[in-house]
Amino acid sequence: MSDAPRTQLRVGRLTKAHGLKGAIKLELYTDDPERRFVPGSSFSLQVPADSPWHGKHLVLRELRWYNGMPVGFFDGVDDRTAAEALLKAILWVENVDQEEAEPDAWYDHQLVGLAVVRDGRKVGEVVRVDHFPAQDLLIVRTPSGEVMVPFVQAIVPEVDVAAGVVTVTPPVGLFEEIVDDEPSTDASGEAGDASDAAAE
Template sequence: MVDKQSNLIDVGRVTSVFGIKGWVKVHSDTEPPENIAGYSPWWLKTRHGVKAMEVEEFQPHGKGFIARFKGVDDRDGAEALARVTIAIERSQLPPLAPEEYYWHQLEGLKVINEYEGEPQVLGCVKHLLETGANDVLVVAPTEDSLDDRERLVPYVPGQFVKQVDLVEGLIRVEWDPDF
């Protein structure tokens, strides 16, 4: 879940070390995945706090990427940075067209269902899933929701998603609550 107070947005992870010269394996959550290389600095969320790191080298490797940070030249240094989240500052994200949203903007919003009648609270957006055909809102129940079920609602604006209101913190949907 995104911390709405933080200026940092999670964009990937350092998964493990690669070789003996300070390289690490990187998993990117950006779209397209190689866009992660365009952000600088990377803020690594280590167990000792958040640390800004400059990527000195970056390249594709297998289904992911490998990177080497400035000042990290051996396996021990890389090991200290393995298994951490990579974040960037919100201000680094490019602006979007109207009616487009970053996933982090939708996470935590209350979901109101307007399917056949009286509006009902389904819960709040826990996170999103990428399925290929369309993204899916994972809606977790809340104290004021219709019931205690988690629901998957396709993020299809105009069809199932009727309105996103970032100011009010709401998403209005038309979704059969039995699904």
């Protein structure tokens, strides 16, 4: 038996009701749907606190593919109204061995505490990960406050858990205020003072 910690893995999001019998289209966050989405699989749900599904689990009856799109059928979701109540819910698999982690997938506890490095210089530290339907955000503590960094390849090209480093290539303005250092100029292109111009 493995002594590795066990935790949760995010595997999908429910996106759109399909038909009238409770089927729901899925956006997959796993490269191994044949293993994660088998009949009887149970998922914990990330839903708003006021959702009737808050704190409950969803059990898969069947996963089908329609025009290349995965569609799930779940226990207790038997009509379109029930399906629509679950839209945007994020599905998590519980008690997953860390060895089962998929490429480019990290658990929150692996990311929290990592140094955030930009151009070879530390700019902050990951303090938490916020999960949203559109994308995840790394919340980075910096000397000037917390910064929300979209956890996408273009901005976070490398995560090295062993080295304790997250490399970021953020757009200008994400970690600093954009300051206009250009002097004001008059119509002739000469730098000048507005009060002088008004006096002439």
